[in-house]
Every structure is written in C-alpha cells, then in structure tokens.
Amino acid sequence: MSSLLWAKPGIDVDADIQRFLAGDDVVLDREFIRYDVRASAAHAEGLQHIGVLSADELAAIQRELSAFDADVAAGRFVLDGRFEDMHSAIEAHLIERLGDVGKKIHTGRSRNDQVLVATRLWLRDRLQHAEVLCHAAAEVCLLRAEAEQSLPLPGYTHLQRAMVSSAAMWWSGFAEGFLDDTERLRQTTSWIDANPLGSAAGYGVNLPLDRDHTTQALGFGRMQVAATYAQLSRGKFELAALEALGSALLDLRRLAWDLSLFTSGEFGFVRLPATYTTGSSLMPNKRNPDVIELMRGVYASVAAAKVEIEQLLSLPSGYHRDLQFSKGAIVHGFGRGLAALGLLPKLLRELEWVPERMRAAIEPSMYATDLAVELAASGLPFRDAYREAANPERWKDRDPSASLQARVSPGAAGDLQLGVLAARWASLKPGRAG
Ligand code: ARG
Numbered sequence: 001m002s003s004l005l006w007a008k009p010g011i012d013v014d015a016d017i018q019r020f021l022a023g024d025d026v027v028l029d030r031e032f033i034r035y036d037v038r039a040s041a042a043h044a045e046g047l048q049h050i051g052v053l054s055a056d057e058l059a060a061i062q063r064e065l066s067a068f069d070a071d072v073a074a075g076r077f078v079l080d081g082r083f084e085d086m087h088s089a090i091e092a093h094l095i096e097r098l099g100d101v102g103k104k105i106h107t108g109r110s111r112n113d114q115v116l117v118a119t120r121l122w123l124r125d126r127l128q129h130a131e132v133l134c135h136a137a138a139e140v141c142l143l144r145a146e147a148e149q150s151l152p153l154p155g156y157t158h159l160q161r162a163m164v165s166s167a168a169m170w171w172s173g174f175a176e177g178f179l180d181d182t183e184r185l186r187q188t189t190s191w192i193d194a195n196p197l198g199s200a201a202g203y204g205v206n207l208p209l210d211r212d213h214t215t216q217a218l219g220f221g222r223m224q225v226a227a228t229y230a231q232l233s234r235g236k237f238e239l240a241a242l243e244a245l246g247s248a249l250l251d252l253r254r255l256a257w258d259l260s261l262f263t264s265g266e267f268g269f270v271r272l273p274a275t276y277t278t279g280s281s282l283m284p285n286k287r288n289p290d291v292i293e294l295m296r297g298v299y300a301s302v303a304a305a306k307v308e309i310e311q312l313l314s315l316p317s318g319y320h321r322d323l324q325f326s327k328g329a330i331v332h333g334f335g336r337g338l339a340a341l342g343l344l345p346k347l348l349r350e351l352e353w354v355p356e357r358m359r360a361a362i363e364p365s366m367y368a369t370d371l372a373v374e375l376a377a378s379g380l381p382f383r384d385a386y387r388e389a390a391n392p393e394r395w396k397d398r399d400p401s402a403s404l405q406a407r408v409s410p411g412a413a414g415d416l417q418l419g420v421l422a423a424r425w426a427s428l429k430p431g432r433a434g
Contacts, residue, residue, distance in 0.1 A: 005088045005106075021321075022084055028327045029086035030079050036086050036118040037069045039197055042217040043109055046198070046210035052108070057101045064097045065090075086118070087111045108209050110201035112319040116234055117197040119327060121218065123241045124189055126334045131185040132430050133341040134178045134248050140348040141175035142425060144168075146418055151353060152400035153269065154361045164366050164403040166413045167353055174255055175421055181248035182428050188244035192237040193221035199230035202319050228317060235313045235326045242306045242330065245337045249299040252340060256296035259351070263289050268357040273350035276343075291343065298340040305333030364395035370403050371395065 004013060029036075041062055048058040068090065071077040083089040094102030148167035155165030195218060198204075198211035204227040215223045224230050262270035272289055280286035308329040312322050368389050375385035388394070404413035411417060 004084055005091060018084075022081070023324075024328065025085055025324055026079055026081055026083060028331055029089075031331050032115075032118040032122050032327070033079055033086040033089070034069055034072055035121040036090055036114060037065050037072070038121065039114065039117040039214070039218060040090055040105060041065045042214040043197060044105060045217060046213045047104070047107055049210040049213055050208055052207070053101075053104060057104065060098055060101055061094060061105060064094055064102075068093050085111070087114050108200060108205045108207045109197070110319075112201050113197050113199045113230060115324075115327075116199070116230055117195065117218070119234075119330070120192060120194075120196060120237065123192060123238065123330065123334075126330075126338060127185050127189040127192075127241055127244065128430070129338055130245050130248060130334075130341060131182050131189065133338070133344065134182040134185060135425070135428060135430055136345040137341070137348060138175050138178035138182060138421075138425055138428075140345050141171045141178060142418060142422055144348070145171035145175055145416065145421075148353070149413070149416065150401060150404070151355060151358070152362055152404060153353075153358050154366065161361070161363060161366055163369050164362055164400045164413075166404050167358075168416055168418075169413050170258070172411075172416055172418060172421065174251060175425075177251040178248065179421065179424050179428060181244075181251060184247055185244045186428070188240050190221055191240060194224040194233070195220035195222070196224045196230035196233065199224065199227040202231040203227055231319050232317055234319075234323050235309050238326050238330050239306060239309050239313075242302055242309070242333050245334060246299065246302045246306065248341060249302050249337055252344060253296045253299045256292040259292045260289055260296065263292075267361070269354055269361070271352040271354060273347065276347055276350075291347070295340045295343065298336045301336045302333045305329035359400065362400055364392065364398070367395045367398040367403060370398070370406065 007013065044053060044058055044061045044065070047053045048055060053061070068077065072079075077089075077093075079086055079089055083092065091102070091106055094105050096102070145168040148171065151167040153165045153167050153170055154161050155163045155169070195211065195215040197214045197218070198209045211223050224233065259270055259272070261267050263272055272292070274287075276289070276291040277287040278290045280288060306329075309326050312325055315322060371394055372382070372385045372389035375388060376382040380388070406414055408414040
C-alpha cells in the first residue's frame with residue numbers, strides 16, 4: 001500500500017489489516033472511478049468559485065483529471081493494490097502531476113461524500129440503462145401482441161388448463177409489466193437524483209462550498225440539503241435502486257419460467273432462437289434453454305444484494321465503514337440484472353410459437369366458463385348457469401377463435417386495448433420528462 005492519504009509518522013500500518021480494510025474494494029472501485037473523477041472536476045470548479053483555487057490551478061487540475069480519465073477509459077491505468085481506493089488513486093495522481101496544486105483538491109471534501117457522489121452517479125446511469133431496456137422489452141411485447149391476436153394459447157391457473165387465451169394476451173401482460181417497471185425505474189432515478197457532494201465527512205465544512213454548482217455540473221435534479229442526510233441516504237438509495245431493478249427482474253423471472261415450460265417437450269409451444277440454447281456435454285440429443293434459466297436465476301442475485309444492504313444499514317447516523325460493502329452488492333446486483341435484461345428484447349423478438357402444439361393443448365373443457373357466462377348473460381342466474389355449463393356434452397362444437405373474439409371484457413382478447421398501452425409506451429420514451 002504505497003499511498004495512504006492519512007499516513008502520518010508514528011502510525012504503524014499492518015499489511016494484513018490493510019488487506020482486510022481494502023478487501024475487494026480496490027477492484028470494485030474500478031466500476032466507480034470515472035464517476036469519482038467527474039465529481040472531482042466539479043468539486044474543483046466549486047473550489048475555484050470560492051477562491052480556494054486560482055483559474056490556472058483549476059485549469060491544471062481539469063487537464064490532469066481529463067488525461068487520467070482517458071487513461072482509465074483506455075485501460076492504461078488500472079486501479080490495483082498500490083492504492084487504498086479510487087479516491088486516493090485520483091489524489092495521488094494529481095499530486096504526482098501537479099505537486100502542491102494537486103494537494104489542494106481535497107479541500108472541503110471527504111472520501112465519505114466522494115464515495116457517495118460516485119456511487120450515486122453510477123446508480124443513476126444503471127437505472128437509466130435498465131429503464132431503456134424495459135422500455136425496449138415492452139415495445140417488442142406490444143408489437144407482437146398486435147400481430148398475434150388470433151393465435152390461441154391455452155390459459156392456465158394452478159398450471160391446470162383453464163380457459164382459452166392467446167399469444168396476444170400473453171404478450172400484453174408482459175408489455176404492461178415492463179411499462180410499470182420502466183416507470184418505476186424512472187421514478188427511482190429521480191428519487192435518488194440528489195447531490196451529496198459537499199456534505200464532506202457528513203457535517204459540512206467551514207467554507208461556503210458552491211454546492212449549487214456541483215449539483216448543476218453533475219446534472220443532479222436537486223441538492224441533498226442536510227449534510228447529515230447524505231450519509232443517512234447511503235444504502236437507502238442503493239436499496240431503492242435494487243428494488244426498482246428487482247421489479248423488472250421479477251417480471252423477467254416469470255416470463256423465463258413460462259418459456260422454460262413452453263419449450264419443454266411436454267408443452268412444445270415455443271421454439272427459442274438457436275443462440276439462446278446450448279448443447280449438453282453428455283447427451284447428444286439435447287438443446288437446453290440455459291439462457292432463460294440464467295435470466296430466471298438472476299433475481300436471486302438482486303435479492304441477495306438487497307438483503308446485504310438491508311443488513312448493513314443497521315447503523316446509527318453518520319459514516320461507518322460497514323457501508324463500504326454496499327458497493328459490492330450493487331455491482332453484483334446491477335451487473336447480473338442488466339446483463340439479463342440486455343438479452344431480453346432480442347429473445348422476445350425472435351422466439352417462435354408452435355401453433356399446432358398450442359392448438360392441440362386446448363381441450364373442450366376450456367370453453368365451460370364461456371358457456372356459463374353466455375347462459376348467465378341470457379338471463380339464467382349465474383349459479384344455475386355454472387351448473388349447467390359443467391356438463392361436458394355442452395362444450396362441443398366450439399372453437400378458440402370464437403372464444404377469443406367474444407372475450408370483450410376490457411383487457412381481454414376481444415378488447416385488448418393495445419392502443420392504451422401503446423400510448424403509455426410513447427409517453428415513457430426515454431428522455432421524456434416523467
Ligand atoms: N472505501 C470507502 C467506502 O466505500 C471510502 C470511504 C472511506 N472513508 C473513511 N472515512 N474511511 O466507504
């Protein structure tokens with residue numbers, strides 16, 4: 001550990017203890033370091049506004065930060081155990097390049113607000129990415145719902161054959177789900193879009209920091225006003241972000257479950273794009289839906305990340321080093337979650353139905369409910385109609401298309417109201433104010 005910012009004569013540094021303190025933090029900080037650089041530039045501008053840095057000093061710091069950022073982006077600089085964390089790497093770089101000017105960067109800030117602002121910017125980008133992916137998934141679902149309205153699919157409850165459904169009903173359900181997820185992700189983005197930089201160690205500093213400037217320069221929607229709240233929000237905002245991501249992955253989990261049933265030999269309703277399946281190392285006959293199984297499994301990582309952060313948050317106010325572990329949780333949760341959502345639109349676009357198998361799984365009993373409701377609509381009390389419709393003799397001579405066309409309750413096959421969902425999709429286009 002070469003550059004401990006806080007090293008002073010008379011303080012012993014034990015290698016094992018340093019390793020424990022840093023843990024995998026240096027590696028995790030690779031995720032966040034470019035955000036820390038960006039926030040450092042905004043902080044330097046703020047320092048110049050209040051006279052701590054001259055215009056020349058600011059220009060030198062900005063030049064070095066940009067060069068450093070380019071080195072990180074190009075892989076010429078890789079954060080490793082030479083540094084305690086990303087914060088010390090950035091400061092060490094400025095000092096190495098600029099000497100005394102570099103030593104001024106940390107005026108009025110702490111690693112406590114530095115890590116907050118870097119992780120928050122990171123989270124904001126990840127949430128926006130998740131939002132775009134959910135919006136894209138909803139679009140495919142809507143287009144396919146529109147196109148596949150006359151394709152019957154058995155509808156199940158308790159995994160038992162229940163009523164005639166359609167591919168369009170299946171699609172429209174997930175379309176609306178991913179629209180809700182899009183909206184929730186957007187709301188969460190704006191909920192966490194608050195600037196913690198300038199809260200310093202958690203109690204402010206005796207300088208009139210230009211927090212309005214850093215708020216605006218970093219594109220935050222608002223400043224996190226109370227210096228003490230900045231630390232209270234660490235973990236809490238991470239949790240909210242994981243929850244928003246998690247609602248999309250819960251929808252994905254159920255969708256993937258359907259596909260894993262529907263692609264099985266027993267159902268045979270769906271063929272996956274070849275690239276979304278893998279072979280078996282032993283069984284030459286197999287094509288396995290590994291991709292959709294991993295998509296289904298990813299929710300576990302998000303759930304684990306939420307639990308980890310929840311457990312960490314059992315803390316009094318102020319900064320505590322425990323909070324460092326929240327970074328690993330969001331990196332793992334968002335890493336896997338976004339990877340799974342990233343593969344979703346193409347999967348949805350390319351999966352193929354097998355109409356004959358779907359049709360063959362629709363049995364006459366699935367018309368019983370239609371019949372009962374028909375009889376009730378013609379005046380028979382529903383409970384009597386129900387009994388009469390239980391008679392298998394009465395299920396004959398019906399077909400799925402007629403059943404679907406007659407299903408005119410709003411939101412069902414005969415009145416899908418896809419226009420309503422399409423309008424909502426349009427209103428949620430990324431970039432539009434929420
Ligand atoms: N690695 C630390 C974290 O993630 C950075 C902040 C360290 N602050 C401190 N006072 N030791 O929390």
